[in-house]
Amino acid sequence: MAVLTPTSIDTAALRADFPFLEELVNGKPLAYLDSASSTQKPRQVLDRVRAFYEHEYANVHRGVYRLAERATEGYEGARRTVATFVNAPSERDVIFTRSATESINLVAYAWGLQNLGPGDTVVITELEHHANFVPWQFIASRTGASFRHIPIDDAGELQLDALAGLARENSIKVVAAGLVSNSLGTINPVERLAAWAHEQGAIMVVDAAQAAPHRTIDVQALGCDFLALSSHKLCGPSGIGALWGRRELLEEMAPFNLGGEMIRSVGLDRTTFNELPHKFEAGTPAIAEAVGFGAAIDYISEIGLPAIERHEHELTVYAMARLEELAWVRVFGPPVERRAGIVSFDVEGVHPHDVAQILDWDGIAVRAGHHCTQPLMKRLGVAATTRASFYLYSIAEEVDRLVDGLHKVKKSLG
Amino acid sequence: MSEFEQLYREVILDHYKTPRNHGLLDPNDAVAEGQNPLCGDEVTVSIRFGEGDVIEGVGFEGRGCAISQAATSMLTDLVKGRTAQDVALMPKEELLDEIGIPLSPVRLKCALLGLGVLKVALHRSKGTPLPEEWGPSSGYISVE
Numbered sequence: 001m002a003v004l005t006p007t008s009i010d011t012a013a014l015r016a017d018f019p020f021l022e023e024l025v026n027g028k029p030l031a032y033l034d035s036a037s038s039t040q041k042p043r044q045v046l047d048r049v050r051a052f053y054e055h056e057y058a059n060v061h062r063g064v065y066r067l068a069e070r071a072t073e074g075y076e077g078a079r080r081t082v083a084t085f086v087n088a089p090s091e092r093d094v095i096f097t098r099s100a101t102e103s104i105n106l107v108a109y110a111w112g113l114q115n116l117g118p119g120d121t122v123v124i125t126e127l128e129h130h131a132n133f134v135p136w137q138f139i140a141s142r143t144g145a146s147f148r149h150i151p152i153d154d155a156g157e158l159q160l161d162a163l164a165g166l167a168r169e170n171s172i173k174v175v176a177a178g179l180v181s182n183s184l185g186t187i188n189p190v191e192r193l194a195a196w197a198h199e200q201g202a203i204m205v206v207d208a209a210q211a212a213p214h215r216t217i218d219v220q221a222l223g224c225d226f227l228a229l230s231s232h233k234l235c236g237p238s239g240i241g242a243l244w245g246r247r248e249l250l251e252e253m254a255p256f257n258l259g260g261e262m263i264r265s266v267g268l269d270r271t272t273f274n275e276l277p278h279k280f281e282a283g284t285p286a287i288a289e290a291v292g293f294g295a296a297i298d299y300i301s302e303i304g305l306p307a308i309e310r311h312e313h314e315l316t317v318y319a320m321a322r323l324e325e326l327a328w329v330r331v332f333g334p335p336v337e338r339r340a341g342i343v344s345f346d347v348e349g350v351h352p353h354d355v356a357q358i359l360d361w362d363g364i365a366v367r368a369g370h371h372c373t374q375p376l377m378k379r380l381g382v383a384a385t386t387r388a389s390f391y392l393y394s395i396a397e398e399v400d401r402l403v404d405g406l407h408k409v410k411k412s413l414g
Numbered sequence: 415m416s417e418f419e420q421l422y423r424e425v426i427l428d429h430y431k432t433p434r435n436h437g438l439l440d441p442n443d444a445v446a447e448g449q450n451p452l453c454g455d456e457v458t459v460s461i462r463f464g465e466g467d468v469i470e471g472v473g474f475e476g477r478g479c480a481i482s483q484a485a486t487s488m489l490t491d492l493v494k495g496r497t498a499q500d501v502a503l504m505p506k507e508e509l510l511d512e513i514g515i516p517l518s519p520v521r522l523k524c525a526l527l528g529l530g531v532l533k534v535a536l537h538r539s540k541g542t543p544l545p546e547e548w549g550p551s552s553g554y555i556s557v558e
Contacts, residue, residue, distance in 0.1 A: 026417075192506075350480075351455075351477075351478055351479035351480060352478050352479075353478075353479035353481075353524065354422075354479050354481075354522075357421065357521075358418065370454050377454070383454035383455070383456065383477060383478065412418055412422065413422065413427075413480060
């Protein structure tokens with residue numbers, strides 16, 4: 001049954017940009033429903049990276065020859081693109097990192113070690129990705145700070161009623177939350193959390209890895225202090241991410257990685273550090289990857305984040321309606337109005353690994369596991385879930401194939 | 415034979431749906447528990463010894479995918495009546511032959527979880543050698 005929902009973007013045209021859609025898996029066309037894990041890459045990004053290597057490549061920030069200038073311009077141009085993408089007041093406050101995970105580690109180490117101690121509290125959420133959970137748990141234990149969480153309700157939404165109690169009992173210094181839950185698709189009220197964090201005198205750290213590919217991000221409107229981004233989740237290369245930070249905080253922080261490029265002068269007795277953003281970028285960075293990151297942002301920005309968001313929403317509405325037809329499938333997470341393009345579910349009596357295995361034989365790629373959110377899985381009372389997630393190239397026909405595949409799963413193992 | 419029949423062949427489904435030696439022994443002489451953090455499979459194995467370190471009884475509990483649970487069930491049948499020392503040195507191929515299906519590297523970890531946990535229980539109670547690949551720092555079986 002191929003039911004086509006009206007879409008806000010011309011998916012047929014867009015799909016032609018993605019060479020991976022021509023892949024056959026097991027002799028069947030690929031239905032890639034794992035974009036929350038990582039996204040596929042359009043020709044525009046692949047071509048830009050290739051052209052950069054062929055015509056503009058050298059190390060950055062050093063050579064006086066023309067090629068080095070061109071490479072530096074490519075790299076710094078990508079930084080400006082990222083800054084504009086999140087509405088940062090200045091590109092000097094955008095630091096390239098290896099990933100959103102490294103961005104958060106940078107803040108946890110560089111800000112946390114310097115500012116946290118016994119009596120202080122770090123607050124995270126119960127549905128946090130391990131990337132915004134484990135670094136804080138670790139740094140809290142290293143510094144003697146307490147580690148608390150904002151609980152969720154049965155629908156996977158933050159219980160904001162708990163905030164007052166947390167504030168009464170603790171001296172909160174850090175609030176860390178994701179904008180969109182990678183497991184459930186829950187859209188967290190980060191503006192509200194940021195305002196609350198500032199009332200407590202705390203900093204607000206936002207993991208936007210799962211949100212930035214799908215909705216407009218504005219660090220000034222969010223009112224956060226740090227925001228972590230990933231390239232590979234928005235059609236860009238892997239191995240590169242970014243951190244935006246508030247200037248005053250970045251200036252006060254000691255460096256995270258040390259080495260070449262991040263210094264101003266080095267002597268046997270003392271070393272001084274470079275200005276922002278270079279203070280936080282030790283060593284030769286992922287140059288071509290940064291350029292590809294910029295090209296990916298250009299690509300999705302041209303399609304338009306609001307249009308992408310609308311397309312995914314329509315697809316999610318459709319997917320949830322179709323899964324609702326299956327009495328033996330339980331969908332986790334919030335109602336579709338407060339959910340991004342992610343649907344996590346359980347097939348009665350069948351382990352998610354077996355679900356994913358059987359779907360794979362029909363060329364349907366879904367994720368099975370704990371999605372790097374073990375505390376959340378514990379809260380839901382499951383060891384793992386099966387997760388389908390969408391992006392700009394996803395279509396209703398793939399949802400239909402998923403549902404057909406689930407019937408097969410149920411028949412064979414359920 | 416379809417892919418489904420290759421991987422989930424009848425004997426696997428039978429062990430998955432009707433596990434042998436299910437339930438922990440009480441009293442017992444050794445217990446160990448392990449997880450496969452990759453996909454959240456869990457297995458706990460308990461053992462009771464008879465004369466001369468012979469495994470007289472073995473019982474397990476767990477939750478996880480069909481492969482992990484069926485493989486552990488098959489394993490319990492395989493080790494009963496053998497000595498701790500014999501089972502500790504049992505090569506993984508012996509169990510894999512019994513399972514008899516092609517396994518990708520990821521699914522291999524599911525299939526070998528129970529064997530790793532069993533060897534940890536033997537190690538704890540009888541001091542038998544613990545193959546490094548199933549040690550506490552193995553990376554995929556975390557033993558508590």
